[in-house]
Amino acid sequence: MNVRIEALAEATCVIPEGRLDFDAAPGFQEALERALGAPGKAPAALIIDGAALEYVSSAGLRAVLLAARAAQRAGVPFALCALQPAVREVFDLSGFSRIIAVHPDRATALAQAKPGRA
C-alpha cells in the first residue's frame, strides 16, 4: 500500500492507496504518526482521505483508532472522508463511524475541520 501525505493550511491529509490489511497497517500507522507531527508542531486538523482506499481489515481499523485517540489527546480535529462503500461498511459495522467523524468528501471534511468546529 502507498500512503501520500498532503499538508494544507486547513489540515494535513493522509491518503492511503490500495489495501489497508495486516501487512500495510504498521506503515500506515507510522504515516499517521508522522502526519500528527511532533508536540508543538501538530497540524490544524488530520484528515484521512479514503478515495483510493479499496480494503480495510481490523488491523487497519486499529491503526485508525490509535491515531484518532492520539489526535484527541493533542487537541487536533480528526476525520475520515470519501470512503468507498465496502470500506465504509467496515467502519459502520465496527461502530467506528459513531466515534470518528466521517464526511462524504474532502471539501466537507476541510470545511468541518475549521478551528472551533471540532
Add this chain to the structure above:
Amino acid sequence: MTTRRTAVPADPAQLSVLTEFLREFGSAAALAPAQVGTFELALEEIFMNIVMHGSQPGIAPRVEVSLNLGIESVTMTVEDDGPQFDPLSLPPPDVTASLADRRVGGLGVFLVRKIMDTVSYERIAGRNQLRMSKRLEG
C-alpha cells in the same frame, strides 16, 4: 461447481498468498468483486487470529482453506491443527464505547460474524474447523 483448496503455515507472510488464492477462486467462480472482498476480509481476520492465538513457541499450525461455490451460496472452511480454540467464544467488542475506551480486541471475529450469513465452529479430530457461508448476490 467450483472448488479450491490450499494449505499454508500460520505465518503472517502467507496472508498475501491466501489473498491471491481467494482472488483466483473468485474469478473462476465469477463472483462479484464485492463478494470476493467480503471473503478476503473474513479470511484475513480468521487467518491472523490463528497466527496470533494458535501458535505455540516454535510451532506454527498448518492452516487449510477450502472454498466452494454452491448453487445459492459460497462456503469457506478454515481448519488448523493448533490448540483447541473457538473464536466464536470471544466476547463481542463494545461497539458503543467512546473513542477513549474503545478496544480493538475481538473486532476481527465480530466483523466476520457480521459480514457472513452463517459462521460455525467445530473441533474435529484434533483440528479447529471454522465454516462460513454467504448467499450469492443478484
